[in-house]
Amino acid sequence: MGRKLGIIGAGKVGEALAIGVAARGLVEKKDILLSVRTEGHRAELEAKTGIRAVLDNREVVRLSDAIVVAVKPKSVAEVIKAIAQDLGPGKLLISTAAGVSLELLESVAPAGTPVIRTMPNMAVAIGEGMTVLSPSASVGKEDLTWATELFRSVGRALVLEEQYMDAVTGLSGSGPAYVYVIIESLADGGLKLGLPRDVATELAAQAVLGAARNVLLTGEHPAKLRDMVTTPAGTTIEGVLELEAGGLRLTLINAVVKAAERSAQLMRKAR
Numbered sequence: 001m002g003r004k005l006g007i008i009g010a011g012k013v014g015e016a017l018a019i020g021v022a023a024r025g026l027v028e029k030k031d032i033l034l035s036v037r038t039e040g041h042r043a044e045l046e047a048k049t050g051i052r053a054v055l056d057n058r059e060v061v062r063l064s065d066a067i068v069v070a071v072k073p074k075s076v077a078e079v080i081k082a083i084a085q086d087l088g089p090g091k092l093l094i095s096t097a098a099g100v101s102l103e104l105l106e107s108v109a110p111a112g113t114p115v116i117r118t119m120p121n122m123a124v125a126i127g128e129g130m131t132v133l134s135p136s137a138s139v140g141k142e143d144l145t146w147a148t149e150l151f152r153s154v155g156r157a158l159v160l161e162e163q164y165m166d167a168v169t170g171l172s173g174s175g176p177a178y179v180y181v182i183i184e185s186l187a188d189g190g191l192k193l194g195l196p197r198d199v200a201t202e203l204a205a206q207a208v209l210g211a212a213r214n215v216l217l218t219g220e221h222p223a224k225l226r227d228m229v230t231t232p233a234g235t236t237i238e239g240v241l242e243l244e245a246g247g248l249r250l251t252l253i254n255a256v257v258k259a260a261e262r263s264a265q266l267m268r269k270a271r
């Protein structure tokens with residue numbers, strides 16, 4: 001029999017995960033239970049997802065084998081303390097909160113509770129998420145495999161040591177936002193040249209998607225792939241030189257670093 005999944009704090013990430021997991025069939029809708037804080041949101045969530053939602057977090061824990069806590073980082077400790085009496089070695093606890101350490105999660109959960117810190121991104125809603133998981137020492141192989149499969153059912157998932165979490169947060173956690181800016185800007189370029197907005201946006205988004213797929217499928221260094229599409233004295237080198245003159249490369253590197261620094265700052269505050 002499959003495991004029952006509980007999601008406490010089914011906001012943007014929690015809802016996206018529930019929809020994605022149910023759509024891909026790793027856990028059936030009837031085996032998922034969601035919770036939020038307000039009745040209006042609860043009713044809306046149930047109507048939208050067709051998944052049962054409650055206001056009682058302890059009920060979620062009692063009825064689930066694995067519990068994803070997807071509330072805002074500042075609420076995580078308080079939420080886990082309030083459900084602690086129903087947790088224990090038989091319940092897998094998974095947090096999606098940015099900047100909330102395994103140390104903090106373990107300090108508020110009962111001893112022996114297997115805890116996994118994760119950093120997903122919003123693309124889990126469409127099955128193209130990127131999630132990194134860091135397990136605590138009490139997580140067994142079976143639990144880690146199940147949790148990894150849970151996030152693989154909604155995209156890619158990797159297990160990494162917790163020391164990389166700030167970098168992961170700055171790169172794949174926040175990354176979709178950077179790429180939206182890139183797509184919007186490319187489309188504006190098309191607009192300036194007279195393309196209709198919808199056409200320009202489709203062209204830009206598919207160019208990004210195709211390039212991303214190529215990197216993942218071939219495993220080639222992006223610089224090699226760029227070289228392959230840049231013919232001597234051609235059009236692309238003109239565009240690439242403009243990117244270099246505008247400092248795009250350094251800007252993107254700094255965006256990842258700044259977001260990672262903010263993640264580390266949030267972690268210090270949460271302690």
Ligand SMILES: NC(=O)c1ccc[n+]([C@@H]2O[C@H](COP(=O)([O-])OP(=O)(O)OC[C@H]3O[C@@H](n4cnc5c(N)ncnc54)[C@H](OP(=O)(O)O)[C@@H]3O)[C@@H](O)[C@H]2O)c1
Nearest residue numbers: 009010011012013036037038041070071072073096097098
């Ligand atoms: N957004 C992202 O791209 C992203 C990416 C990676 C990780 N994360 C992490 O994922 C977590 C959730 O982020 P989000 O953007 O999904 O936030 P969100 O949309 O604000 O969702 C949080 C949800 O938690 C519910 N909630 C608050 N307190 C609760 C409680 N005591 N019991 C049960 N439910 C409660 C809220 O319900 P009500 O609506 O009823 O108040 C809300 O729906 C954060 O910790 C964030 O760091 C976010």
